[in-house]
Amino acid sequence: MKIYLIGYMGSGKSTLGKILAREKNMNFIDFDEYLEEKEGKRIADLFKEKGEIYFRKQEACYLQELLDGFDNTIISLGGGTPCYGDAMQRIKAAEGTSVYINVKVEELTNRLSSQRDHRPVLKHQDTPEKLEEFVRKHLFERSFYYNQADLKIRVEGHTVAQLISELDEKLF
Template structure:
């Protein structure tokens, strides 16, 4: 079993993915952590020092590596990973199931407001209103890719346990 979790930043891909993997006794791979380990640098540092174009090229390279993996695993992809180049096509062609964790804009904005200092693309959003407008626009642009997932898991105001049960129901 290979599960690829996709969705906007703050949608809970890593949290839900880790919980699902643990419950199903699967390996868990956080793609952002994988990329940081391979680059020996944080994503924020990569963005600051080398720019987004370099980051996206490296992201594509490491995604290719992960998609070639054969072990059972839950893979939490970066929010933008499926939205560049032919990444979504490659995800869909890989062995496994892609799952879009769909969270409403207002909920995403509330979650991200608390952690925007740790997210390079959000560092300039200095009011909750600006952040929500940014998320709304960005999510609209990315929805074309996200909605190609094999499974769309809509969550709104759910606890981790409720989201986990919904994911299990959708996949098992």
């Protein structure tokens, strides 16, 4: 069994994935960490030194590695991973189940406000208003891809334990 968690940055994919993997005795891969390990650099440094085009090309290659291998694994994909090239088509065609972790714009903005320095695409969103506008626009653009997931989980008003329970019920 393979589960691909998709959704916007800050949606809780890694948090939920780690807990669910531990509870179900599955492996867990955070795709951002996987990519950083393969490249030997942090994503922020890759963006700065080689640019987003290089990053997205490498991301597509490493995504294929994850799609082709790693059974009994929950994979937390990067926020943009399903939104470039044919990535979402490849995810849908691969063995496994994709799950969209859907979080409202206001909650995402709240979560991301303290993480701007660690997320290259948020670096220039220096006011709460700019950040919310950016997240709203970005989420709108990406929702076409996210909504193609096999399952959708709405985070609104739920605790982590409730979300894990919902994931457990829908997936197992």
